[in-house]
Amino acid sequence: MAKTLYEQLGGEAAVNAAVDIFYRKMLSDDRVSRFFEGVDMDRQASKQKAFLTMVFGGPNNYSGKDMYEGHKHLLKMGLNDSHVDAVIENLGNTLKELGVGNDLIGQVAAIANSVRDDVLGRGH
Amino acid sequence: MSKLTFDGIAYNRTAEESVLDCLTRHGVVVPNSCRSGICQSCMLRAVSDDPPAAAQKGLKETQKEQRYFLACSCIPSGDFEATSELPQLTRTSAQVRAVEKISPAIARVRLDYSRPFDYRPGQFLNLYRPDGLIRTYSIASVPQFEDFIELHVQRTEQGRMSRWVHEELKSGDLVHISAPLGECYYRPGNTEQPILMVGTGSGLAPLYGVLRDALRAKHSAPIWLYHGSRTRDGLYLIDELRSLAREYENFRYFPCLSRESGYEAFLAARANDAALTEHKNLKGWRVFIAGHADMVGATKKRVFLAGASLGDIHSDAFLLARN
Ligand code: HEM
Ligand code: FES
Numbered sequence: 002m003a004k005t006l007y008e009q010l011g012g013e014a015a016v017n018a019a020v021d022i023f024y025r026k027m028l029s030d031d032r033v034s035r036f037f038e039g040v041d042m043d044r045q046a047s048k049q050k051a052f053l054t055m056v057f058g059g060p061n062n063y064s065g066k067d068m069y070e071g072h073k074h075l076l077k078m079g080l081n082d083s084h085v086d087a088v089i090e091n092l093g094n095t096l097k098e099l100g101v102g103n104d105l106i107g108q109v110a111a112i113a114n115s116v117r118d119d120v121l122g123r124g125h
Numbered sequence: 126m127s128k129l130t131f132d133g134i135a136y137n138r139t140a141e142e143s144v145l146d147c148l149t150r151h152g153v154v155v156p157n158s159c160r161s162g163i164c165q166s167c168m169l170r171a172v173s174d175d176p177p178a179a180a181q182k183g184l185k186e187t188q189k190e191q192r193y194f195l196a197c198s199c200i201p202s203g204d205f206e207a208t209s210e211l212p213q214l215t216r217t218s219a220q221v222r223a224v225e226k227i228s229p230a231i232a233r234v235r236l237d238y239s240r241p242f243d244y245r246p247g248q249f250l251n252l253y254r255p256d257g258l259i260r261t262y263s264i265a266s267v268p269q270f271e272d273f274i275e276l277h278v279q280r281t282e283q284g285r286m287s288r289w290v291h292e293e294l295k296s297g298d299l300v301h302i303s304a305p306l307g308e309c310y311y312r313p314g315n316t317e318q319p320i321l322m323v324g325t326g327s328g329l330a331p332l333y334g335v336l337r338d339a340l341r342a343k344h345s346a347p348i349w350l351y352h353g354s355r356t357r358d359g360l361y362l363i364d365e366l367r368s369l370a371r372e373y374e375n376f377r378y379f380p381c382l383s384r385e386s387g388y389e390a391f392l393a394a395r396a397n398d399a400a401l402t403e404h405k406n407l408k409g410w411r412v413f414i415a416g417h418a419d420m421v422g423a424t425k426k427r428v429f430l431a432g433a434s435l436g437d438i439h440s441d442a443f444l445l446a447r448n
Contacts, residue, residue: 021435025430028426041422042425042426043435044165047164048164050205051163054163060161060162061163062161063158063159067158076367109375
């Protein structure tokens with residue numbers, strides 16, 4: 002049987018390897034860091050893990066509605082397409098640092114893109 | 126069917142049902158989000174049995190040791206008991222052995238306590254005043270060295286508990302304490318890993334406990350301690366720490382003053398600034414941070430951005446002083 006994207010990336014170990022790098026990039030990125038301020042870092046880190054597991058194609062039960070609900074407080078802070086782009090860019094750079102090939106990075110970006118409308122509250 | 130007991134109430138659970146599904150089916154609200162063991166919003170604590178390994182995936186070692194688990198990923202093999210309550214809610218009595226002012230701002234409280242009471246230096250507990258007032262304090266003593274529990278209480282103007290401790294509490298008095306809690310403690314192993322400690326005010330208490338525990342465990346890598354206060358009054362245990370620094374060549378101690386200058390023996394800087402100026406790359410380090418909540422939050426972020434892994438950053442966040 003063909004390996005899933007999640008398996009090809011290395012599963013949970015890959016998420017664990019990526020979370021520090023990705024979260025550090027997000028916090029140091031002036032475009033998006035303000036969305037992550039004021040939240041306890043440990044709590045935030047497990048949310049980042051949830052994010053990474055999801056976009057790596059791993060096990061999760063998030064619905065589009067969950068994604069909308071989870072981000073709608075950020076819409077009030079001005080969340081828009083440019084921020085989703087920044088997230089996807091940081092995600093790609095994280096994976097590059099971990100030696101992941103462009104093909105898989107593209108698949109990850111596609112999953113992130115597929116929930117763009119939900120995250121930005123379009124259609125809700 | 127097996128029995129799931131949650132906060133003292135028993136529920137029927139089918140063999141394949143997770144703790145979260147079972148409780149939800151019975152109408153018990155447990156916070157949850159991903160329902161697949163990642164977001165950690167459904168964290169509960171097992172009462173006495175160790176939770177299945179699958180239910181502890183991704184938790185910190187310190188949380189695992191305290192039997193925290195994720196309800197959505199927990200399918201026990203038989204009867205199981207869990208709680209949403211925090212462990213410090215169990216109380217035991219303790220008797221004050223001594224209260225001493227070790228600096229104008231800090232009272233050192235030593236308590237005789239009844240066993241069993243397993244704690245790690247650096248954990249915190251609630252102190253209950255007879256009239257019900259509760260405050261959280263970190264533990265500075267090390268059970269292998271001391272037969273009492275030591276707390277450091279910083280006097281604050283509005284602090285009802287701290288004023289009472291400074292002005293009225295005396296040896297022989299009875300108080301109550303909760304079970305110890307928190308994950309700001311030294312885990313043995315990785316003795317080659319450098320350690321950075323940053324504390325302000327009575328935030329030195331957990332660090333003093335962790336430091337001596339680490340030295341006791343023969344931690345061989347360098348340990349750097351930055352203790353800060355605005356004014357000279359808030360620095361304490363200076364002689365003890367200097368003498369440890371002489372005894373252990375891997376331990377370095379830097380007292381810092383942020384508002385008072387003119388002391389040659391102290392750095393004129395905030396403790397976190399001094400630490401991060403000296404240590405710009407913290408990749409691979411273990412970090413302990415304690416003190417004022419704003420300082421702790423900001424410093425956590427800075428040490429993380431300087432390269433420390435999230436799992437290696439330990440701090441005392443006094444979030445849990447619930448009734
Ligand atoms: C690109 C698509 C995105 C996906 C798939 C995604 C996914 C997720 C997931 C799964 C969670 C955890 C939800 C939970 O379990 O509570 C989450 C939380 C979060 N996301 Fe996103 N996200 C995306 C875009 C963004 C963007 C663009 C931002 C802001 C720049 C953002 C900021 C946050 C924040 C701040 C949280 C934590 C909220 C909290 O503390 O409860 N996300 N996201
Ligand atoms: S609901 Fe996310 S870990 Fe349990």
